Structures are given as C-alpha cells and as structure tokens.
Amino acid sequence: MAQLTDDCFAFGGTLMRIEEAVALISERLPVLAGIEEVPLAEADGRIAAEPVTALHDVPPFANSAVDGYAVRHAVLAMDMETTLPVIGRLAAGASPDAVTTGDGAIRIFTGAPMPAGTDTVFMQEDVRRDGDAVILPAGLKRGANARAAGEDITRGACAIPAGRRLRPQDLALAAATGHDRITVRTRLRVALFSTGDELTEPGEPLGPGAIHDSNRVMLAGLLARFGVTVTDLGILRDEPKALAARLAEAARDYDLILTSGGVSTGEEDHVKAAVEATGSLMFWRIAIKPGRPVAMGLVAGTPFVGLPGNPGAVYVTLLFVVRPLLARLGGATDAALIGLPVRAAFPYRKKAGRREFVRVCVATAADAVLEAWKYPREGAGVLTSLTESDGLVELGDAVTAVAPGDILTFYPHTALW
Ligand code: AMP
Ligand code: MG
Numbered sequence: 001m002a003q004l005t006d007d008c009f010a011f012g013g014t015l016m017r018i019e020e021a022v023a024l025i026s027e028r029l030p031v032l033a034g035i036e037e038v039p040l041a042e043a044d045g046r047i048a049a050e051p052v053t054a055l056h057d058v059p060p061f062a063n064s065a066v067d068g069y070a071v072r073h074a075v076l077a078m079d080m081e082t083t084l085p086v087i088g089r090l091a092a093g094a095s096p097d098a099v100t101t102g103d104g105a106i107r108i109f110t111g112a113p114m115p116a117g118t119d120t121v122f123m124q125e126d127v128r129r130d131g132d133a134v135i136l137p138a139g140l141k142r143g144a145n146a147r148a149a150g151e152d153i154t155r156g157a158c159a160i161p162a163g164r165r166l167r168p169q170d171l172a173l174a175a176a177t178g179h180d181r182i183t184v185r186t187r188l189r190v191a192l193f194s195t196g197d198e199l200t201e202p203g204e205p206l207g208p209g210a211i212h213d214s215n216r217v218m219l220a221g222l223l224a225r226f227g228v229t230v231t232d233l234g235i236l237r238d239e240p241k242a243l244a245a246r247l248a249e250a251a252r253d254y255d256l257i258l259t260s261g262g263v264s265t266g267e268e269d270h271v272k273a274a275v276e277a278t279g280s281l282m283f284w285r286i287a288i289k290p291g292r293p294v295a296m297g298l299v300a301g302t303p304f305v306g307l308p309g310n311p312g313a314v315y316v317t318l319l320f321v322v323r324p325l326l327a328r329l330g331g332a333t334d335a336a337l338i339g340l341p342v343r344a345a346f347p348y349r350k351k352a353g354r355r356e357f358v359r360v361c362v363a364t365a366a367d368a369v370l371e372a373w374k375y376p377r378e379g380a381g382v383l384t385s386l387t388e389s390d391g392l393v394e395l396g397d398a399v400t401a402v403a404p405g406d407i408l409t410f411y412p413h414t415a416l417w
Contacts, residue, residue, distance in 0.1 A: 006280040009296050015287045022324040031331040032255045033185035043166050045227045046184035047332040052160035055178030057150035062114040066145045069105040070118040073142035082136045105134050121145035163333035185331040188228040191254040195236045195262040215260040215314050225417040226326050243274035251300035261309030263295040271306045287354035290380035291317040310380035316357045319416045339409035342372040348402040359389040
C-alpha cells in the first residue's frame with residue numbers, strides 16, 4: 001500500500017490530463033478509511049471492504065416462476081393436448097414434501113418449490129380445468145416457467161466485489177444470499193472550509209462588497225452524496241497566519257481538508273502560502289475547464305485539496321478531481337461514469353489540450369434523438385447555469401470545435417453524484 005508522504009503529491013508542474021491525475025491519485029495515495037461491520041439496514045451508500053460471498057444458492061431451491069400447474073414434461077403428449085389429474089397443491093412457503101408426486105399435475109403458485117419429479121410449469125392462463133383434471137396445451141418446452149436452484153447466483157460466488165459503493169440492489173442481493181451484516185469502510189472525515197474576506201454566512205445581511213457563501217452548502221451536499229462525513233468548519237478569512245493555524249488544527253482531526261477559493265496566484269490568494277507553511281503543496285494544474293488550478297498537498301500529514309472559488313469550477317472539479325480522490329482514500333472502486341450520447345444543437349469552439357465540461361439543457365427532438373443546447377451564460381461564476389441546466393457534456397482534450405449534429409457525451413447532473 002502507498003504511504004502518505006510529501007512525494008504523493010509531488011509532480012512536475014506541467015498541465016496534467018484528468019486521467020493522469022486520477023492515475024497518480026490511485027498509485028500514490030493509500031486507502032485511509034478503516035473497516036467496520038454494519039447491519040444491512042445501515043449499509044446503503046457505504047463501501048464494501050471485502051467481497052461479499054453467497055452463503056447459499058439463490059434461489060435456494062428450484063421453484064415455480066408463475067401461478068399454474070407443475071408437471072413432468074416426459075408425460076406430455078407430443079402434438080396434442082394432455083389431460084392430467086390434479087393430484088396436489090403447493091403455495092409459496094410450503095414444503096415440497098407436502099404433496100404426493102406422480103404423473104399428475106400439481107396446482108402450484110409463484111415461488112413454491114418444484115415438487116420432486118416435476119420440471120415444467122404451465123401458466124394458469126394457458127390451461128383449462130375440467131373438474132379434478134387439467135387440460136394442458138401442446139408445445140410447451142421442458143423447464144418452462146421453472147426457476148433452477150442457484151440460477152441467480154450460486155453458493156460461494158462473489159455477490160458484491162470489494163470497493164463497491166453499496167446500492168439498494170446490492171443490499172437486496174446480500175440479504176438474499178444469507179447476510180445480515182456487511183463489512184464496510186469507515187466513513188472518511190472531511191473538513192470543509194470556504195475562504196475569502198467577501199464571504200458572509202447565508203441569511204446574514206450583506207455589507208459593502210460582500211456576497212453570501214454558496215460553495216460550502218453545495219460542497220457539503222455533494223460530499224454527503226459520496227458517503228463521507230462532512231464537518232462544516234466555516235469561513236476562513238484571507239489572513240495567512242490564521243489560515244495556516246486553522247488548517248493545521250483541522251489536520252489533526254480529519255482525513256481530508258477541502259477548501260474553496262484563494263488558490264489562484266493573485267496577491268489575495270493565501271491558501272497556497274498557508275499550506276506551504278504547514279506542509280507541502282503541489283499545484284496540480286489539471287487540464288480541465290471550468291476549474292483553474294486545483295491545489296493539492298498535505299497539511300501536517302493530512303491530504304488537502306484547495307478548489308477554485310467560482311461555483312461552476314467548484315462543481316466540476318469536485319466531481320472530476322475530488323471524487324476519484326475520495327474513492328481512493330475511502331477504499332472505493334471509482335465506478336466509470338456512464339455518459340449518454342446526445343446530439344449537439346449548438347456550435348462551439350474550444351482550446352485543444354484541456355477537457356471541457358459544458359453546461360447544457362437537453363430535450364428529445366422530433367426524430368426521437370436527445371439533443372443538447374448550451375446553457376447561454378457560461379461564466380464559471382454563474383450559479384444559475386448549474387440550477388437551470390440538465391447536466392454536462394464532455395468535450396475531449398483534443399476537440400477544438402463542436403458543430404450542430406455532432407454526437408457528444410452527456411452526463412445528467414444526477415449521474416455525477
Ligand atoms: P478566488 O479564487 O478566491 O479568487 O474566488 C473566485 C471567485 O469565486 C470570486 O468571485 C469569489 O468571490 C468567488 N467565491 C469564492 N468563494 C466563494 C464561496 N464560498 N461562495 C461563493 N462564491 C465564492
Ligand atoms: Mg478569494
């Protein structure tokens with residue numbers, strides 16, 4: 001396992017592609033999260049620390065997939081109806097030993113075990129009853145409407161790989177395969193700060209030159225969606241000494257320190273100096289827009305990420321740079337994002353050599369293809385471009401122009417969380 005040292009973040013100052021940054025994160029940084037066992041009911045969104053193995057077959061026994069009549073296929077006539085006496089009845093939850101088996105049909109219900117000797121189930125809609133007998137149509141295949149033991153998953157197979165962020169369907173499979181607890185990673189503890197003399201708490205009156213702090217509440221929400229424990233540590237003023245002291249203090253209690261603002265190279269961007277005073281900082285100039293340089297480093301041995309200040313840049317860098325970092329530190333396999341093809345309904349020009357995420361709205365065109373429009377105001381500081389858009393389209397590093405009709409990759413906002 002990688003050790004957490006200053007070298008983890010050291011990297012020559014060239015512009016780095018997102019893939020390179022993500023690869024470095026997983027090569028150089030260790031998993032910081034510990035391990036604990038939690039009941040299934042508390043495991044949603046947690047990260048599996050070990051593979052979850054099926055303790056038994058699912059389904060545990062062969063059973064009927066429909067309400068109908070279970071028979072032995074071999075007794076059926078080839079090309080004509082077959083009439084069989086109904087010799088028993090089995091509902092879900094009953095033991096198959098409850099019926100005597102023979103060459104008749106057994107009235108059976110969905111989920112009931114297949115009685116010994118039967119292999120095929122006729123749906124009740126497809127048969128006719130005639131007193132104590134049932135008339136079965138010709139042509140049903142052997143094994144129809146019967147579910148084999150273990151056809152979903154067999155005992156000993158891997159139900160959930162280590163590193164998966166558990167979703168409700170994973171918990172369902174864990175329950176079905178015999179588990180009531182799961183070994184998961186402890187939640188990463190993330191300290192969250194905003195920086196800037198202009199920032200005022202939401203709800204407070206604005207003085208001259210002030211704005212409300214909007215990044216912190218957005219970051220807290222996004223981070224919570226990634227399953228970390230977020231501690232909101234408020235606003236840091238643009239005072240280098242106090243900044244450095246507060247960051248060093250937070251380093252003692254958290255696994256990751258995240259700030260926004262103050263990482264550009266202006267005279268009032270003090271985060272850089274503060275981190276350098278207490279640890280080591282490497283500006284990771286990541287080729288991403290929006291998102292000016294993202295600062296990464298260690299503060300007193302604790303990983304630190306300084307995001308840009310503009311909300312649009314905060315959103316994009318959190319999702320495409322911090323998210324893989326959280327996955328690594330938290331012990332998760334960062335699942336590949338699933339982008340959807342959309343047809344561009346806008347022309348656009350961009351610089352080569354950086355990945356660009358354009359905020360778009362989408363709608364289905366007359367020919368049933370999903371089309372994307374660029375949100376008209378594109379500044380990194382425009383918050384309504386995040387609230388009014390449907391998601392982001394990704395323009396590759398090498399792309400220099402988009403023409404209407406081009407097929408682009410679209411990520412709905414919700415697919416990024
Ligand atoms: P900076 O990187 O500190 O120069 O900030 C860039 C821009 O983002 C400036 O317009 C800041 O006022 C704005 N900004 C920084 N932090 C926040 C925040 N927490 N909430 C809203 N806007 C912010
Ligand atoms: Mg600032």
